[in-house]
Amino acid sequence: MTGVSIDLAAKSPLYVGLLFGGQSGEHDVSITSAKAIASALSQNPRYHVQPFYIQRDGTWRSPDVSKKVLDAGKGLQDSELLTNAAFFLPTEVQQVDLWFPVLHGPNGEDGTVQGLLQLMHKPYVGNGVLASSVGMDKIAMKAIFANAGLPQVKxxxxxxxxxxxxxxxxxxxxxxxxxxxxxxxxxxxxxxxxxxxxxxxxxxxxxxxxxxxxxxxxxxxxGVVAREIECAVLGNEQPQASAIGEITFTSDFYDYETKYTAGMADLIIPSKLPDNVTQAVQSMAVKAFQTVAGSGLARVDFFYVEATGTVLINEINTFPGFTSLSMYPKLWEYSGIPFTELCDRLVALALEKHG
Ligand SMILES: Nc1ncnc2c1ncn2[C@@H]1O[C@H](COP(=O)(O)OP(=O)(O)O)[C@@H](O)[C@H]1O
Ligand SMILES: [Mg+2]
The missing domain is CATH 3.30.1490.20 (ATP-grasp fold, A domain)
Structure with missing residues (x-):
């Protein structure tokens, strides 16, 4: 371990920079996820949470404004937005010991923010630049999965x-x-x-x-006719797979509306699958995670073609939805790791990786 990580592992309070909002279509989901994570982290007296809200235009806001966004659980009104042509970081960024990026989609989950955090020389939760960028780009992801022999749709x-x-x-x-x-x-x-x-x-x-x-x-x-199966992964070099979840819905496919309209989709945990299918999904989830050089967490999504008994990998999500109702924390809760402990483990994994 380097001196930096020894210091941080013992430091109290540990300033945790919670990054949320962001420029993608999942801005609002990110706020909900961050609110849940902030409340979990604040149960540990060692953590001092410093929130940083990223507006839809990419402008970073200071912790005082960001805290209001977290409390309200929704983004700022137009009149409260800061309009900045130049990219700048609030001065409070200097206080942060460890980053917890709670961002989904482009300019958040795709390695760009991870690169910035890497350059700050501070530990950060979750995947690094490579895993994040590969996981975000379906062409790159599929080429890498194919190379690893993971079965996929044509x-x-x-x-x-x-x-x-x-x-x-x-x-x-x-x-x-x-x-x-x-x-x-x-x-x-x-x-x-x-x-x-x-x-x-x-x-x-x-x-x-x-x-x-x-x-x-x-x-x-x-197009395949298949059940949609998801598995959560947690860890760094020796990642673990959770129990298996399933998404069911009546719409034609799991489109935007189905994902974000309450009541249009159901999460089933655990998914009722033959034992050999569960094991295949879990080992493919870990393999996919290692193939993209994952760290911290990921949710790996699959198609289970029941007619032929075939499991196909669909994608890896390097920062999956993290609201209290989301599949990723629910799978771990079912597998024996409650939400608060999950957040703690992610912080510990970030420190371990940095070391
Ligand atoms: N090849 C496919 N066969 C059947 N359904 C698919 C296929 N690809 C995508 N879908 C449907 O579209 C949804 C979204 O596709 P996905 O590739 O997971 O995109 P995103 O990264 O936006 O979640 C899937 O959850 C599934 O319902
Ligand atoms: Mg998907």
């Missing part, structure tokens, strides 16, 4: 320029290799934004136009 990766060069040839290639229905997705997003399920060539073109409006890099996947 897919075609392409960019806007390639598509525009020869739409008919790409359409034929997609139809021949994947068929319908298929799913068209921006490579780098989340929360199902920009994702369409398509059933014919007209819809395919519309879906590609929509996905490329979010990201010039897109991915098209063969």
């Amino acid at each position: 897919y075609v990766a392409l960019n806007r320029w390639q598509w525009q060069q020869d739409e008919p040839a790409w359409s034929e290639h997609i139809e021949a290799t994947l068929g319908y229905p298929c799913f068209v997705k921006p490579s780098n997003l989340g929360s199902s934004v920009g994702i369409s399920k398509v059933r014919d060539r007209t819809q395919l073109k519309e879906a590609i136009a929509s996905a490329t409006s979010y990201d010039p890099r897109i991915i098209i996947e063969q």
Whole structure:
């Protein structure tokens, strides 16, 4: 261990910089997650929580304003926003001993903020730059999973320029290799934004136009009829997998509306699966985590094709939803680690990694 980590492991109070809000579509979820985490951390007298709210435009706010956002559980009114063309950090950043980034999606979960925290030479909770960026970009993630031998749906990766060069040839290639229905997705997003399920060539073109409006890099996947299974991972070099959860819903797929409208989806913990399937999911979750060089936490999502007994990996989320009702903390709660202890463990893992 370095001197820095020995000092921090014993330091009291430990100033924990809680970063939340952010520039992605998951801004509001981040506020709810951060509120739950702040209240858990404040139960430990050793932690002094310093909140830093990131406005939708990327401006960082000082702890006094950020605390109001946390208390209210919602973002600031337009009149309270700070408009800053230049990027700056509040002076209180200097006091922080350890960062707890509670950010989802682009410019938060994708390695950008992790790079900034890395340059501050302070420990931070969760995944580093590599795991975060790989986990956020579906094309990169799938290439790495394929290389590790993790089974996935068939897919075609392409960019806007390639598509525009020869739409008919790409359409034929997609139809021949994947068929319908298929799913068209921006490579780098989340929360199902920009994702369409398509059933014919007209819809395919519309879906590609929509996905490329979010990201010039897109991915098209063969559609599978499957149960949606999720597994939580916790740890650094010797990560552990939780019990398995399942998401059920009646809509066509787990789209944005289904994810964020109360009552449209149910979380089932534990998912009732044959033992060998549970074990396969858990070992694939750990393997996926190690493959992207994960640290701290991740939620790994799968498709279980019941008809054939096949498990396919869908994605890894390097900072999963963390509200008191979210799958990640619920899976650990069921597996014997309550919310408050989970937050403690994540802090300990950040210190261990930094050391
Ligand atoms: N290949 C597929 N086959 C069947 N359903 C899919 C497929 N890809 C995505 N879906 C549906 O779309 C949802 C969102 O896709 P996902 O790749 O997980 O995007 P995000 O990263 O935005 O969560 C999935 O949870 C699932 O319901
Ligand atoms: Mg998903």
